[in-house]
Amino acid sequence: MYKLLVRPVLFWFDPEKVHYFTFSLIRSLCKIPGVPALFRSLYEVKDKRLETEVFGLKFKNPVGLAAGFDKDAKLFNELSDFGFGFIEIGTLTPKPQDGNPKKRLFRLREDSGIINRMGFNNGGVAEAVQRLKKNKGVLIGGNIGKNKETPNDDAVSDYEICFDALYDHVDYFVVNVSSPNTPNLRALQDKEPLMALLNALQLKNFTKYKPKPILLKIAPDLTDGQLLDIIDIVKETKIAGIIATNTTLSREGLQSGNKAETGGLSGKPLTKRATEVIRFLSERSNRAFPIIGVGGIHTAQDALEKLQAGASLVQLYTGFIYEGPALVKSINKAILRHQR
Numbered sequence: 001m002y003k004l005l006v007r008p009v010l011f012w013f014d015p016e017k018v019h020y021f022t023f024s025l026i027r028s029l030c031k032i033p034g035v036p037a038l039f040r041s042l043y044e045v046k047d048k049r050l051e052t053e054v055f056g057l058k059f060k061n062p063v064g065l066a067a068g069f070d071k072d073a074k075l076f077n078e079l080s081d082f083g084f085g086f087i088e089i090g091t092l093t094p095k096p097q098d099g100n101p102k103k104r105l106f107r108l109r110e111d112s113g114i115i116n117r118m119g120f121n122n123g124g125v126a127e128a129v130q131r132l133k134k135n136k137g138v139l140i141g142g143n144i145g146k147n148k149e150t151p152n153d154d155a156v157s158d159y160e161i162c163f164d165a166l167y168d169h170v171d172y173f174v175v176n177v178s179s180p181n182t183p184n185l186r187a188l189q190d191k192e193p194l195m196a197l198l199n200a201l202q203l204k205n206f207t208k209y210k211p212k213p214i215l216l217k218i219a220p221d222l223t224d225g226q227l228l229d230i231i232d233i234v235k236e237t238k239i240a241g242i243i244a245t246n247t248t249l250s251r252e253g254l255q256s257g258n259k260a261e262t263g264g265l266s267g268k269p270l271t272k273r274a275t276e277v278i279r280f281l282s283e284r285s286n287r288a289f290p291i292i293g294v295g296g297i298h299t300a301q302d303a304l305e306k307l308q309a310g311a312s313l314v315q316l317y318t319g320f321i322y323e324g325p326a327l328v329k330s331i332n333k334a335i336l337r338h339q340r
Helices: 002-010 015-030 035-043 076-082 125-132 152-166 185-189 191-205 224-237 268-284 300-309 318-323 326-339
Strands: 052-054 057-059 063-065 086-092 105-108 113-116 140-144 172-176 214-218 241-244 264-267 291-294 313-316
Touching: 002 318, 015 035, 015 076, 015 105, 035 076, 035 326, 063 326, 076 086, 086 125, 086 172, 113 268, 113 318, 125 152, 140 152, 152 172, 152 185, 152 191, 172 191, 185 191, 191 214, 191 224, 214 224, 224 241, 224 268, 241 268, 264 268, 264 318, 268 291, 268 300, 291 300, 300 313, 300 326, 313 318, 313 326, 318 326
Parallel strands: 063 086, 063 313, 086 140, 140 172, 172 214, 214 241, 241 291, 291 313
Antiparallel strands: 052 057, 105 113, 113 264
């Protein structure tokens, strides 16, 4: 129904406007008695065999919603009714910021992809915290970044501010240094600044009564040498794991007319590379740490391939937009079939 009736209508309009319209629609529908239960009956797969424990957290199923969809933690309770096992909010920054000038979100229909150059647009971490206080039991990841005007030399402070603000309200953290849409942010992926950032956050983390898992989200454009550095960094800083991968700067093989737009590319064109990165990290580290696989998951088979490559959990974003909420159910059912 979604692909036949809903998506064609939505895709007539500007992607960013559709995003906000969809948010408003879901929020309004979920206020109607019985609608959340209806969504759960349509899309949720309840089965103990789907439950999985990763970095000390119990997930009701291994399919999550990636960061970027619910940046400001405005809809996580409602989105959980579509069958997700966990929701990652953000990327959040210490201060509110508008992000990059519009137009900044582009569908690549021929390629089943999206190019975005949003630039960490969000209302700031303090506003999100107020909404997270209304969490109704959803397992939440907090994706954190730095403000655009903060120089890299001062970036650690921005991440620490977000970490402190979110600590009591999220189940795990994601350090985002891999978005291509904040100037010079990816330079923080270099070994020396990345070690300094992660060690600073871990220092704070280990002073807490119960430290939270900290994960690092990496770009798919890293070389094998850089990925080996990532493995060393995980070992040395003792962070909980990796999210592989963020969006790519590559435009190889694209057919869409707007493929030259600047920004990060997500969707089907990323499927193969994201899986390659997962497999490389898993095999070269001897499965030393958990990996959340994200990038180009548009079918249940895409998700299974990432799990088989070494991912412990998977996340959707562009596939959720193109395929609709039935994709979540399809993946969970495929995981159960694969367990037989």
